[in-house]
Amino acid sequence: MIHTRELTRHFRVKGTTVEAVRGIDLDVAKGELVAFLGPNGAGKSTSLRMLTTLLPPTSGSATVAGCDVVADPAGVRRRIGFVGQGNGGGPDQRVRDELVGQGRCYGLTRAEARSRADELLEILELRAAAGRETAKLSGGQKRRLDIAMGLIHRPELLFLDEPSTGLDPHSRANLWEHVLRLREEHGTTIVLTTHYLDEADSTAERVVVIDGGTIIADGTPDELKGKVSGDLVAFTAETPEAARLGARTAERIAAAGSVEVDGAGVRLRVRHGDAVLPELLRALDAAGVALLTVQVQRPTLDDVFLTLTGRSLRESAQ
Numbered sequence: 001m002i003h004t005r006e007l008t009r010h011f012r013v014k015g016t017t018v019e020a021v022r023g024i025d026l027d028v029a030k031g032e033l034v035a036f037l038g039p040n041g042a043g044k045s046t047s048l049r050m051l052t053t054l055l056p057p058t059s060g061s062a063t064v065a066g067c068d069v070v071a072d073p074a075g076v077r078r079r080i081g082f083v084g085q086g087n088g089g090g091p092d093q094r095v096r097d098e099l100v101g102q103g104r105c106y107g108l109t110r111a112e113a114r115s116r117a118d119e120l121l122e123i124l125e126l127r128a129a130a131g132r133e134t135a136k137l138s139g140g141q142k143r144r145l146d147i148a149m150g151l152i153h154r155p156e157l158l159f160l161d162e163p164s165t166g167l168d169p170h171s172r173a174n175l176w177e178h179v180l181r182l183r184e185e186h187g188t189t190i191v192l193t194t195h196y197l198d199e200a201d202s203t204a205e206r207v208v209v210i211d212g213g214t215i216i217a218d219g220t221p222d223e224l225k226g227k228v229s230g231d232l233v234a235f236t237a238e239t240p241e242a243a244r245l246g247a248r249t250a251e252r253i254a255a256a257g258s259v260e261v262d263g264a265g266v267r268l269r270v271r272h273g274d275a276v277l278p279e280l281l282r283a284l285d286a287a288g289v290a291l292l293t294v295q296v297q298r299p300t301l302d303d304v305f306l307t308l309t310g311r312s313l314r315e316s317a318q
């Protein structure tokens with residue numbers, strides 16, 4: 001559905017060159033749900049804008065839904081839907097009219113546009129808001145209308161640029177339910193950008209991590225987490241002395257890496273935290289280290305980003 005080779009985009013800003021996207025090779029198959037994850041300025045939107053023909057590449061190539069983005073941008077546009085950051089229509093437009101108008105823009109007859117609009121209002125649970133002015137919708141309803149607008153011409157491939165930014169947690173969850181259902185029921189391929197780690201983790205089956213204009217990791221959330229960091233085992237001893245003894249004991253445990261002591265707390269990385277835990281507890285007990293708390297945490301996508309770049313995505317994204 002998407003094939004890019006060495007896809008590159010530079011901008012000239014005040015006499016200097018900004019390398020926004022630097023030679024991206026990406027293949028997305030039909031039906032995939034892919035999240036581009038990366039901090040602000042990583043090159044996610046620029047990549048999306050090239051794939052949706054809004055921006056020509058400086059060099060490299062991209063084929064989207066079977067059409068070349070440079071040689072046949074009209075072909076790409078006919079086959080894709082794009083929901084940008086803060087799309088929306090005119091504030092005085094009513095929801096259904098907005099959708100029908102969009103359908104007409106894509107060459108649907110009036111009857112087709114009306115029937116498709118009604119279908120989408122139903123799918124995206126906007127039927128009750130059909131006669132309302134778009135300016136009076138809630139944030140979540142507005143984003144769902146944006147998505148309906150992107151789907152009016154039944155695209156095979158839908159691009160969503162930060163679909164949930166600015167929504168409250170309830171609206172975000174609701175939006176995701178709709179997006180996932182669309183994909184399940186209609187087989188739509190979906191490519192989206194996000195800087196919400198939890199969102200990429202829980203909803204995308206494939207995460208493409210972008211930083212500094214290049215892809216630095218690509219895989220399922222579990223593959224990414226499995227490859228670059230082990231589980232975190234954290235325990236608290238009764239005193240800092242006991243913690244230091246506990247840390248020395250933990251260091252001797254098979255495959256324990258990067259043991260850190262902070263006051264009475266100890267943190268270590270191990271490959272399979274839950275499998276190592278019984279051995280660790282026995283060793284600590286034998287050394288006379290009594291524990292107040294112990295927990296095992298699977299790595300997060302932020303741990304992955306930290307391991308790859310030395311920076312926390314959570315901090316970069318704030």
Ligand SMILES: Nc1ncnc2c1ncn2[C@@H]1O[C@H](COP(=O)(O)OP(=O)(O)OP(=O)(O)O)[C@@H](O)[C@H]1O
Binds near residue numbers: 012
């Ligand atoms: N039209 C432009 N002119 C000049 N520089 C640009 C332009 N668009 C993007 N850039 C620069 O290119 C780099 C990548 O920006 P881009 O918007 O693609 O990042 P992003 O990952 O989508 O970030 P965000 O999460 O903030 O949207 C940034 O350094 C940005 O300042």
